[in-house]
Amino acid sequence: MKNNKPTVIDMFCGCGGLSKGFIDAGYEVLLGIDNNKSALETFKHNHGDAVAMYGNLFETTTIADMANLIDNQEVDVIVGGPPCQGFSLTGTRNEHDERNNLFQSMVKAVEHFKPKAFILENVPGLATLYKGKAKEQIIEEFTRLGYKINYQTLYAPDYGIPQIRKRLFFVGLKGDETFEFPPPIKTPDNYVSCSDAISDLHDFTDDLGFDISEYLSPPKSEYQKFMREKTDLLYNHVGTKHTLEVIDVISQVPEGGNHRDLPPGVGESRKFNEAWTRYHSQKPSKTIDTGHRNHFHYCYNRVPSVRENARLQSFPDDFKFFGNKTEQYKQVGNAVPPLLGYHLGLQLKKYLCESLERKNEQTV
Known part of the structure; x- marks a missing residue:
C-alpha cells in the first residue's frame, strides 16, 4: 500500500x-x-499522479513496461474492462473476435503483479454467450493463479446512478475468501432521475455555450449538489447545432417516447430500437452510448451535452474531458460509472484491510 492507500x-x-x-x-x-x-x-488530468500509458495490450512486452513505469511498486488491485465488442449484444457476436481474448492481458498482469484482488468488467451478455465458454475461461484462468472468483451483474440505478445500465463484474480475491458484492442503496421508488441529475444545467438559447462556463442556476437536488461539490466552474457543457428538420422531429417525440411515437412519415431515416429516444424527466436515462445522435433531452429539442451525459454516468463536474466533442462523447459512453467503482472500491477495502491486518499479525 502507498501512503496507507491501496494501490x-x-x-x-x-x-x-x-x-x-x-x-x-x-x-x-x-x-x-x-x-x-x-x-x-x-485520464491523466483527472487521476492525480497516476501514469497515463499509451500501449497495445496485444503486445507481450507491455506488462514489463507497466512495471517499469511504476518503479516496480506493489500493486494491491488491478481493474479493467477489456473491449466488449465481441460479446456485446449490439456488436457482431463473433466468437473468434480477437478482442474476446484481451482478458488474457489481464491474466498476465495479475500473474506478474500478484495483487490482492482484481476486478474485470464487461457486458452482461458475456456470462451466457457461446454457452458461457468465455465466462468459464475467465474463471478458470484466474482460479489457476490462486484467486477465488465471484461474479454478478450490477444495475446502475441501484447505486444512485441516474442511468439504466447493467454491467457484469468478476471480482477475484487472492486466497479462499469470496467477495460479497455491495448491496443496493436505492430502490425503484427513489432512483435518481434525469431531472434530479441535469435540471440545473442551462439550455442553449442564445449560443451553444463554452467549454468552460459558469453555472446559471443553483443546484436543485442532492445529486446536483454532490456533482458540483468540488468546482465552481462548468466544463464540457456545449450544445449541438441541429438542423431545423431534426429539431422539428425531436419536438414531436413525447417525454419518454421514441420513433414509434412519431406520426407516419416523420423521422423515417431512423427507425431502429433507440432512434429518436427522448429521456423521461422522472426516470433514469437510457444507457449512455458512445454516439450522440439518438437520445434527446427530456424537455429541450437537442441531444444532451457531454456534461449532461457525464452527469448521467455519475462523473462529478470537476472531471474534465479532453479531445474533440465526438471523442468526449465516446469517452463518456465507454466508461464505467464512477459511482459503481466507488461502491465496489469501498466494499473491496473491507477485504484488503482484513488481509493487511492478518499480515501484520503474522509479522508480529
Whole structure:
C-alpha cells in the first residue's frame, strides 16, 4: 500500500471512470493504460499522479513496461474492462473476435503483479454467450493463479446512478475468501432521475455555450449538489447545432417516447430500437452510448451535452474531458460509472484491510 492507500492499476482505462470511483473510495491509482490518446489525456488530468500509458495490450512486452513505469511498486488491485465488442449484444457476436481474448492481458498482469484482488468488467451478455465458454475461461484462468472468483451483474440505478445500465463484474480475491458484492442503496421508488441529475444545467438559447462556463442556476437536488461539490466552474457543457428538420422531429417525440411515437412519415431515416429516444424527466436515462445522435433531452429539442451525459454516468463536474466533442462523447459512453467503482472500491477495502491486518499479525 502507498501512503496507507491501496494501490490500483487500471487496464483498458479509457478516461478512467472505474478508477475514478476507486480514488473517491480512498485508493491510489498508479497507472492507467489504453490505446486512445484523447482518453488518456482525460485520464491523466483527472487521476492525480497516476501514469497515463499509451500501449497495445496485444503486445507481450507491455506488462514489463507497466512495471517499469511504476518503479516496480506493489500493486494491491488491478481493474479493467477489456473491449466488449465481441460479446456485446449490439456488436457482431463473433466468437473468434480477437478482442474476446484481451482478458488474457489481464491474466498476465495479475500473474506478474500478484495483487490482492482484481476486478474485470464487461457486458452482461458475456456470462451466457457461446454457452458461457468465455465466462468459464475467465474463471478458470484466474482460479489457476490462486484467486477465488465471484461474479454478478450490477444495475446502475441501484447505486444512485441516474442511468439504466447493467454491467457484469468478476471480482477475484487472492486466497479462499469470496467477495460479497455491495448491496443496493436505492430502490425503484427513489432512483435518481434525469431531472434530479441535469435540471440545473442551462439550455442553449442564445449560443451553444463554452467549454468552460459558469453555472446559471443553483443546484436543485442532492445529486446536483454532490456533482458540483468540488468546482465552481462548468466544463464540457456545449450544445449541438441541429438542423431545423431534426429539431422539428425531436419536438414531436413525447417525454419518454421514441420513433414509434412519431406520426407516419416523420423521422423515417431512423427507425431502429433507440432512434429518436427522448429521456423521461422522472426516470433514469437510457444507457449512455458512445454516439450522440439518438437520445434527446427530456424537455429541450437537442441531444444532451457531454456534461449532461457525464452527469448521467455519475462523473462529478470537476472531471474534465479532453479531445474533440465526438471523442468526449465516446469517452463518456465507454466508461464505467464512477459511482459503481466507488461502491465496489469501498466494499473491496473491507477485504484488503482484513488481509493487511492478518499480515501484520503474522509479522508480529
